[in-house]
Amino acid sequence: MRVTMSDVAAAAGVNKATVSRVLRGDPRISSSTSEKVWSTIKKLGYRPDAIARGLSSRSSDTVGLFFRDLAVPWAGEFMAGFERVTSRQGCECLFRSTGSDRQQIRNAMFRLISRRVDGLVWIDCLPEPDSEVPGLAVGLEYAAGISVVVDHDHAISSLMALADGRAVEIQQGEKPLFPGIVTLLPRQRAGKSGTVRVFDGVSPPCCEPLPDDAIVVCTTRKSPVPAKGIWKLYWPAFELGTLSARVLLNTIKGRGVRPDTVRLLPVLSGPA
Amino acid sequence: MRVTMSDVAAAAGVNKATVSRVLRGDPRISSSTSEKVWSTIKKLGYRPDAIARGLSSRSSDTVGLFFRDLAVPWAGEFMAGFERVTSRQGCECLFRSTGSDRQQIRNAMFRLISRRVDGLVWIDCLPEPDSEVPGLAVGLEYAAGISVVVDHDHAISSLMALADGRAVEIQQGEKPLFPGIVTLLPRQRAGKSGTVRVFDGVSPPCCEPLPDDAIVVCTTRKSPVPAKGIWKLYWPAFELGTLSARVLLNTIKGRGVRPDTVRLLPVLSGPA
DNA sequence: TTGTACGCGTTATCAT
DNA sequence: ATGATAACGCGTACAA
Numbered sequence: 001m002r003v004t005m006s007d008v009a010a011a012a013g014v015n016k017a018t019v020s021r022v023l024r025g026d027p028r029i030s031s032s033t034s035e036k037v038w039s040t041i042k043k044l045g046y047r048p049d050a051i052a053r054g055l056s057s058r059s060s061d062t063v064g065l066f067f068r069d070l071a072v073p074w075a076g077e078f079m080a081g082f083e084r085v086t087s088r089q090g091c092e093c094l095f096r097s098t099g100s101d102r103q104q105i106r107n108a109m110f111r112l113i114s115r116r117v118d119g120l121v122w123i124d125c126l127p128e129p130d131s132e133v134p135g136l137a138v139g140l141e142y143a144a145g146i147s148v149v150v151d152h153d154h155a156i157s158s159l160m161a162l163a164d165g166r167a168v169e170i171q172q173g174e175k176p177l178f179p180g181i182v183t184l185l186p187r188q189r190a191g192k193s194g195t196v197r198v199f200d201g202v203s204p205p206c207c208e209p210l211p212d213d214a215i216v217v218c219t220t221r222k223s224p225v226p227a228k229g230i231w232k233l234y235w236p237a238f239e240l241g242t243l244s245a246r247v248l249l250n251t252i253k254g255r256g257v258r259p260d261t262v263r264l265l266p267v268l269s270g271p272a
Numbered sequence: 273m274r275v276t277m278s279d280v281a282a283a284a285g286v287n288k289a290t291v292s293r294v295l296r297g298d299p300r301i302s303s304s305t306s307e308k309v310w311s312t313i314k315k316l317g318y319r320p321d322a323i324a325r326g327l328s329s330r331s332s333d334t335v336g337l338f339f340r341d342l343a344v345p346w347a348g349e350f351m352a353g354f355e356r357v358t359s360r361q362g363c364e365c366l367f368r369s370t371g372s373d374r375q376q377i378r379n380a381m382f383r384l385i386s387r388r389v390d391g392l393v394w395i396d397c398l399p400e401p402d403s404e405v406p407g408l409a410v411g412l413e414y415a416a417g418i419s420v421v422v423d424h425d426h427a428i429s430s431l432m433a434l435a436d437g438r439a440v441e442i443q444q445g446e447k448p449l450f451p452g453i454v455t456l457l458p459r460q461r462a463g464k465s466g467t468v469r470v471f472d473g474v475s476p477p478c479c480e481p482l483p484d485d486a487i488v489v490c491t492t493r494k495s496p497v498p499a500k501g502i503w504k505l506y507w508p509a510f511e512l513g514t515l516s517a518r519v520l521l522n523t524i525k526g527r528g529v530r531p532d533t534v535r536l537l538p539v540l541s542g543p544a
Numbered sequence: 545t546t547g548t549a550c551g552c553g554t555t556a557t558c559a560t
Numbered sequence: 561a562t563g564a565t566a567a568c569g570c571g572t573a574c575a576a
Contacts, residue, residue: 015563050386052553054323071494076347114322222343287547324569
């Protein structure tokens with residue numbers, strides 16, 4: 001049988017409520033009682049039960065992550081960042097891969113809500129309006145609420161600066177890191193010879209750029225390192241995770257977060 | 273206020289216990305009562321509370337995933353596979369990135385146990401012995417329990433078959449998919465000219481192989497597609513996820529699973 | 545077939 | 561500063 005709070009209370013000769021207060025660090029507990037309780041806690045190897053706590057406190061220190069598609073290469077890195085922040089706050093994370101079917105998404109959402117999640121993160125999909133808990137959109141802008149996104153404009157600026165008059169060509173695969181970024185490319189003539197070739201979601205065909213050319217691959221920090229001599233446009237997956245976690249936790253705690261969009265800057269970095 | 277089981281019972285004019293039985297599909301409930309209860313459930317929009325259920329049933333329909341390093345490119349794909357199976361069974365998944373520090377790992381473990389997880393998956397790290405719940409090792413073999421791994425021997429066989437007398441060279445990056453596979457390579461002379469060059473965790477330097485050569489990249493299904501003309505050795509991340517989930521759920525349900533190692537075969541597939 | 549009553553482990557609200 | 565006790569929402573023997 002597991003050691004419960006009652007066991008501790010009995011062994012320490014105090015009331016359950018007192019134990020609870022000691023655990024929560026209630027200031028109006030005498031240091032003698034506190035020590036007594038703590039020592040019995042350690043002696044008995046007591047560990048609080050998060051489920052029971054959730055039942056009576058009506059919240060669970062748990063958040064849910066909804067991915068439209070979990071099977072993207074940056075998912076792990078994002079979650080790593082997210083988890084780093086939440087775990088320090090004693091908060092656990094559930095995840096779901098939802099796909100695009102609205103009904104399935106809602107089913108998944110209700111399941112998590114029945115788990116009393118304190119908040120939901122919607123990654124590359126739009127928050128359902130009636131989620132009953134604080135929500136945060138990641139990747140897609142969401143005018144009706146809070147969202148964290150990567151700044152595509154800044155990516156374009158960096159590329160144009162690198163091009164410095166040369167032509168810029170962007171090639172994207174099925175699952176690009178910067179979806180739709182091509183439409184942001186200015187429609188101007190190249191003033192210099194040479195081309196900046198950008199590969200997003202596809203491997204570059206060759207790694208030795210021609211003399212005037214520059215090759216840029218879009219990648220996350222932890223992806224397998226591409227060969228030398230090429231530029232990297234980092235899509236900040238990890239940072240997106242840590243930032244999302246901070247924003248969500250603040251929202252949950254009710255720290256003044258109003259509907260807004262937070263933008264993260266992708267970093268263009270030179271060849272090794 | 274949320275709709276609870278008592279509300280449904282009161283509205284339907286029956287006892288809480290009856291509602292509970294209807295929900296669990298207890299056969300000894302009259303169909304008339306059952307219909308009555310179901311209709312009130314829908315009318316009131318009642319949704320069962322998983323936390324409360326967990327408290328009284330002493331289990332939570334939740335499992336935990338421990339990654340030594342969550343920030344690997346295949347993490348999402350693995351989780352997608354895992355989640356596909358668990359979600360169909362009404363089971364939710366928590367995740368943690370633990371790193372290699374033993375104490376931190378144990379802390380995280382105790383946190384999840386206090387959440388009453390029904391089982392734990394240890395991805396690329398060894399299960400702690402006193403986890404109190406069923407465990408499953410993924411990636412690393414774990415003699416003392418159940419593990420699911422990718423068959424490195426089979427990978428080598430496939431490569432040797434492809435080489436067919438040519439030399440085989442394997443280059444690995446910091447985070448290879450097949451760690452340690454180089455040591456499995458047979459130490460025999462090449463009988464033919466040409467080389468099979470294998471890249472695991474690093475991008476191939478060039479994508480147009482020499483006439484006699486063959487280029488192989490180790491990858492998962494959903495990674496950005498490498499250029500044409502090269503072979504792929506698939507590391508079955510998604511399948512590893514689905515299989516792990518099945519094995520773990522069976523273990524939890526106590527379906528005869530004895531200490532054993534399940535091996536998944538990587539697939540070597542020709543150039544597009 | 546259905547109702548009663550207690551237990552699950554904690555938090556919170558009264559008292560004292 | 562601490563104790564007693566009632567929620568919290570559900571599962572489940574046991575009774576009817």
